[in-house]
Structure formats: C-alpha cells, structure tokens
Amino acid sequence: MYVVRKWSVSRARFLVGLYQKFEGVLRALDALWLKIGYDRVEKPITFIEKNVKGLLFDCKMCGQCSLRDTGMSCPMNCPKELRNGPCGGVRSDGRCEVKPDMRCVWVEAYRGSQLVENSKSILFVRFPMDYRLRGRSSWLREVRKQRDKAFYEQADS
Ligand code: SF4
Structure with missing residues (x-):
C-alpha cells in the first residue's frame, strides 16, 4: 500500500536498525537452518517475508533485496524496475513519469537514505537483476552469503 510504503521510508533509520537485529537472529540460527535443510525452510520463510515486506x-x-541501500524504498516499484537510480523522466515535483500518482521510488530512496546514519550505499552500483532468484527469500540468501563470506575470510587468514 502506497501510504504504508511512504511511512516505511520515513522510518528508514529505525527499520534498517530493526532489520540488522533481525538478520543477526537469522544468522544465529544458521546451524538450525542447515539441520532442517535450507530447501525445506525456504517455503515458510518466503511466505513470512512476502507478507511482511509486502505490507511495509x-x-x-x-x-x-536492496532495501538497506535504498533508504527502505523498493526499486521494484519503479514501473521500469530500475535498480540503479531514476530514469531521467522524473517530473519536476518528484513524481514518476509513468505513474504520476506516486513519487519516483528513487526520490523516495534518496529521502530514506538521508535518514540512515552514515549511509553511502545508495551510491553503490547494484548488479543487474538475476531473474532466477525471483520469488525466493532474500533473508535466507543474505544469511548464506554472510556465512560464505566468513568462511572465505577465515580461509584467507
Ligand atoms: S526483495 Fe526485492 S522486491 Fe522485495 S523489497 Fe527487496 S528489493 Fe524490493
């Protein structure tokens, strides 16, 4: 819902902090996810993620997911699904050229990122979409990414 989406951007700092804590819990449960099997937990976690993030x-x-880098404004709400900034057709009042009833998701992303302390990650270039991941849990993906990163850092040292 558009009103809730705008509310979430206004609370970007709080929501980023909350997500970091939540991610810590998910990571702490990595051994449990491994025991159950990531393929088995994917479905229920995806269901929860879809509903919580769908609402917010x-x-x-x-x-x-790029919410942490985009001030809690989801770039997939851009009609052109642009993940690295606005298209150039943003109206002078910050509204979308395709859907003038909403503000450009990147105008919102900038607003949200300004509320997040030390946030420069909006400037990072994001990889193109990998459509094979569509419909899957970003939360679980992040846990696995962090585990792999820790493993390789340990192997390098
Ligand atoms: S998972 Fe993708 S579509 Fe969902 S909020 Fe994050 S960036 Fe947007």
Whole structure:
C-alpha cells in the first residue's frame, strides 16, 4: 500500500536498525537452518517475508533485496524496475513519469537514505537483476552469503 510504503521510508533509520537485529537472529540460527535443510525452510520463510515486506514496502519478492541501500524504498516499484537510480523522466515535483500518482521510488530512496546514519550505499552500483532468484527469500540468501563470506575470510587468514 502506497501510504504504508511512504511511512516505511520515513522510518528508514529505525527499520534498517530493526532489520540488522533481525538478520543477526537469522544468522544465529544458521546451524538450525542447515539441520532442517535450507530447501525445506525456504517455503515458510518466503511466505513470512512476502507478507511482511509486502505490507511495509510493496515488495515484489525479487530475491535480491536492496532495501538497506535504498533508504527502505523498493526499486521494484519503479514501473521500469530500475535498480540503479531514476530514469531521467522524473517530473519536476518528484513524481514518476509513468505513474504520476506516486513519487519516483528513487526520490523516495534518496529521502530514506538521508535518514540512515552514515549511509553511502545508495551510491553503490547494484548488479543487474538475476531473474532466477525471483520469488525466493532474500533473508535466507543474505544469511548464506554472510556465512560464505566468513568462511572465505577465515580461509584467507
Ligand atoms: S528489493 Fe526485492 S526483495 Fe527487496 S523489497 Fe524490493 S522486491 Fe522485495
């Protein structure tokens, strides 16, 4: 819902902090997810993620969440699904050229990112969409990514 989506951007700092804590819990449960099997937990976790993020961000379950970098404004709500900034057709009042009843998701992303302390990650270039991940859980993907990163860092040292 658009009103809730705008509310979430206004609370970007709080929601980023909350997500970091939540991710810590998910990571702490990594051994449990491994024991149960990531394939088995994917379905129930995806269901929860879809509903929670659907309500707060109009999430489209792209499977590669960028909310933390985009001030809690989901770039998949852009009619052109642009993940690296606005298209150039943004109206002078900040509204979308395709859907003038909403503000450009990137105008919102900038607003949200300004509320997040030390946030420069909106400037990072994001990879193109991997459509194979669509419909899958970004939460679980992040846990696995962090585990792999820790493993390789340990192997390098
Ligand atoms: S970036 Fe992807 S996973 Fe994150 S809220 Fe948007 S559609 Fe959902």
